[in-house]
Amino acid sequence: MNKREEGDLDKNRPLTPRQEQILSLLTEGKSNKEIAEELGIQQGTVKQHLFVLFRRLGVVNRAKAVIAASQLLKAQRSRGRESGWSKPAKQTSIHKPGYVWRMIAVVAVFLPDATSISTGVLVQRDQYLLALRQTVSDFTEALDGQFVSMPYGGFLAWFGHPYSHLDDADRAVHLAQSIQKWSDDYCAQHFVETDSDLLTRPIGIGVASHPEVVAEKTVQLTGAESFRSAAILARHARPLGRPLADESTQRLAPLSVQWLKVKASSDKPIGRQREGSVSAIGEYGQLLLDTRSRWGGIDFVDEIFASAKSGVAQWMSVESWPPAAATALIDTIGNAAVSLGFNVLRLRMPVQTRRDRIVAGFVGQIEIVSAVLNAPVGKVYTLSSDGERLGSMIRDCASQPLVIQVYGLKALDALATVLGERGVNQLVSCPIVIVAANLMDVGQAQTVVRLLGPRPKSDAPSRVFTMRTNGHADLPQAIRADLQAMLDGLSVTSKQLIVAAANDPARPIDDFVTQAGLPHHQTQFCLSELTASGLIAPKSGGGFQFRDLMTAQAIHSLTVAIPEMNVT
Known part of the structure; x- marks a missing residue:
């Protein structure tokens, strides 16, 4: 073994800053592609670092590496505190944590x-x-x-x-x-x-x-x-x-x-x-509050409920700004279905949007309420794909008409993607209404409901209904749970960029992009991610801007760091 290999396997030697970054992202469940995008490096470079780190940790797969990495990072930081050693400073950040x-x-x-x-x-x-x-x-x-x-x-x-x-x-x-x-x-x-x-x-x-x-x-x-x-x-x-x-x-x-x-x-x-x-x-499945009158009655859903009861699944996309309005309308539609004899199944998106994490979360949530929905408990599904198995689990929950409420910023796309064509086909002839959030990117406060039929990706929306939303009441201490969820779903660099821009909304966002000094490909990734999230939008004449002043002010109120205080 040469000296370099010996050094790589020396667990007492501190990790380099880049190794710490990669191990930290690995423990968060990031893929090689996601690590590369977040650090602004090539996937091949990530693989090289992981090869060295796997040898140093004495592991051969990512699952064992996550466990060993967590222990190593904890031990190294502990040794650093005892010896007075501290990690080398990271690159200058445009957002100071606090x-x-x-x-x-x-x-x-x-x-x-x-x-x-x-x-x-x-x-x-x-x-x-x-x-x-x-x-x-x-x-x-x-x-x-x-x-x-x-x-x-x-x-x-x-x-x-x-x-x-x-x-x-x-x-x-x-x-x-x-x-x-x-x-x-x-x-x-x-x-x-x-x-x-x-x-x-x-x-x-x-x-x-x-x-x-x-x-x-x-x-x-x-x-x-x-x-x-x-x-x-x-x-x-x-x-x-x-x-x-x-x-x-x-x-x-x-x-x-x-x-x-x-x-x-x-x-x-x-x-x-x-x-x-x-x-x-109250207990699960009890009659819930009917708030259709707050949305003008939403009589258009009656036909959808009738179609589902006849044995044709229906998908509904709820798109809104601010995002919290989608949650309220999904609840309203679901509660209306319950009043008409539907059972209810609520599925909630995880923050990590990896396919395996979404599938595991949905399966676990279905298992929680399977007995209440008269579905088989502990049944083993031997179908070939995760999507087919998930579709079969949902189908087994529909012994009577079922409304499925899916919460998350882009929950409809996520559910349709993990089900895949085969999973969706499992549900087409079931008495099911799927009501899912799907964040829109139009910069005005409104809520849109699109009726998508039994196949959400292959069928054009049959009808579109637009409703104006009332003002969103501020939560205690001006906390906006919906925007906080959006920020948490961003990559680290994108979050730093949007937070810095929200602290000074009078300046063009392009100034902060220039100030960050990111490589071109990483800049493009951040701008694409922020645009897709709906937080910013292209402006006429070039460049980007916040979708509205309310968004900038809300992000600023959420992310103003409270400085640490030195106690003497």
């Missing part, structure tokens, strides 16, 4: 004290908790959230950081609803002959949403107000046997479930001054 506001939606699972109980009950409870922990972890992963098990018992799951989605509060509510359903079913099956309160009502679930100040580069959260609020609600939820949610969560996810009013108890107040109006979360 502390920022995030809207965090939290689900807390409370476990009561288990002292002074019999051995038999303790064993049963332990088996339940082991199954519960795995279930909560799987459900959270399927919904693209973060999960942690508490040392003293109980669990926390949250959405909104390190990545945001259009519907983080809805995801938290759905997770709480699914955990409660799973727990109720487990207890009814295994604890029939017990009168122990620890087994008949073993957990309480609370949901809370709060704006939090978080460090941009962290994954874990500590000391969050939303954690505390959710934990308080979880304690009070246990005797009720239904999850409790605070007022903020209800405002952010008003149409996703049936909300049940909770009467105040004089001996056990829930702390309304801090949590606001508290409501219980």
Whole structure:
């Protein structure tokens, strides 16, 4: 072995800045092409770096490399702090990371004290908790959230950081609803002959949403107000046997479930001054709020529902600006379908848009509600492609008319792509209505619904309906969850560029492109990505501009870094 190879395999030698960049992107699940685009280098260069790094890590595939890389990066940074060594400075960035506001939606699972109980009950409870922990972890992963098990018992799951989605509060509510359903079913099956309160009502679930100040580069959260609020609600939820949610969560996810009013108890107040109006979360599949009147009745969907019931699948594309309006209209159409006897299946896009991640997320979400939809549980699908298997799973959920609501900035394209032609064909003759978001790139506040028929990509839209949207109410601390989700979906360089431009919207965006000094191909990639996202648009005479001033102001309010303070 020559000296260079020995050096490459020396785990005690610090990684180079480029090696750290590539390993960090590898642990995020980036492909070679995505790494190359983000770093502005060729794919062949990425392969060369990975070859050296795989040898250094002693691995032969990407899956094992991700695990080993995470451990190596953590160990190297720890050694750097102890020795006073720090990473070489990265290239000058046009956005300095710091502390920022995030809207965090939290689900807390409370476990009561288990002292002074019999051995038999303790064993049963332990088996339940082991199954519960795995279930909560799987459900959270399927919904693209973060999960942690508490040392003293109980669990926390949250959405909104390190990545945001259009519907983080809805995801938290759905997770709480699914955990409660799973727990109720487990207890009814295994604890029939017990009168122990620890087994008949073993957990309480609370949901809370709060704006939090978080460090941009962290994954874990500590000391969050939303954690505390959710934990308080979880304690009070246990005797009720239904999850409790605070007022903020209800405002952010008003149409996703049936909300049940909770009467105040004089001996056990829930702390309304801090949590606001508290409501219980109804069971999955209950009749939901009908808000069609807010959109002028949307009578055009009646024909679509009738066609689906006759056995012809229908796809509907919901395109809007701001993106949050699409979520509200998808909820409205779905709730209207439920009132006409449709079952409902909600699918939520992950931030990472790799095909395998999307398929895994959708499959996990379907498995959560398969029993409620009378679909086979644990069925093995042996079809040749992921799209066919996913299509078969959805078809099995349609034992009665089914409305599928798909949330995400470009969810319709994503679902149609992962299904493929064969997967779509599995659904053509099913009583299904698929209502999916698809971000438009027209710079005015409106919502468009396109009726696409049974094949979303091969058929021209049969009809197009345009509706004006009402003003989008600002969230607490001027947080816009929809725009935050868009920013989180951008590449690092594109995000830095748009944030810098939003901090000084009077200057042309082209000035910031020049200031960044990026290679030509990377500049073109950033501009294409930002244009496709709808954040900027070409202007007459050349160059680019924000689609509107509201967008620039919202991005600025989301990304103003709160500087770190030196404490002496």
